[in-house]
Amino acid sequence: MIAIQREPFDIGALYQRLVGEGHETGAVVSFVGRVRDFNESPEVTALTLEHYPGMTERALGDIVQQARDRWQINDAIIVHRIGYMTPGDDIVAVLVSTAHRHAAFEACAFIMDFLKTSAPFWKKEHTHGGAYWVRERESDLASLKRWEQQ
Structure with missing residues (x-):
């Protein structure tokens, strides 16, 4: 399941959907x-997330397929919110089920690392001094390098 939505999500309901009746x-x-x-500014008051409809869902589907x-x-489930949010709001949920823990941890980290760098989302941070678009972070790009070696 991949969902892009404005509404908050319920992580418990997502977990129940993922595990269902499967044993x-x-x-x-x-x-x-x-x-x-805080982020690029030490006083983030809100953020606005935008995306490219259709392309975003395809990109997330491709990331899940690469993990598979x-x-x-x-x-696997990915739910990503868009729109205006304030500190403390949940933005994204990634859940992965596998037979064994190591694969679940690795796949979840892989999906999140690629989502941060490859999915077409744009983040605008709001502060008391104005708003600005967030730039790509070197640390996010560095996280991808570990997957090239595996």
């Missing part, structure tokens, strides 16, 4: 990203 799942790893009150090609994933 082949031995591990579920989840990641939830939240709005911080590396690990035996039972299922």
Whole structure:
């Protein structure tokens, strides 16, 4: 399941959807990203996330497929919010189920690392002094390098 939405998500409901009635799942790893009150500016008051409809869903689907090609994933869920959010709001959820924990941890990290750098989302941070578009971070690009070696 891949969803792009304005509304908040319920991580418990997403977990229940992922595991369902299946008994082949031995591990579920989840990641939830939240709005911080700091980033490029030490005083972020809000952020606005935009995306390219259609292209974003395809990009996320491709990322999940790349993870499936590396690990035996039972299922994966990505929910990413768009629109205006304030510090403490959840932005993104990635959940992965597998038979064993190592694959679940690795696949979840892989999906999140590629989502941060390859999915067409644009983030505008708002501060008391104005708003600005967030630039690509070197640390996010560096996170991708570990996957090239595996």
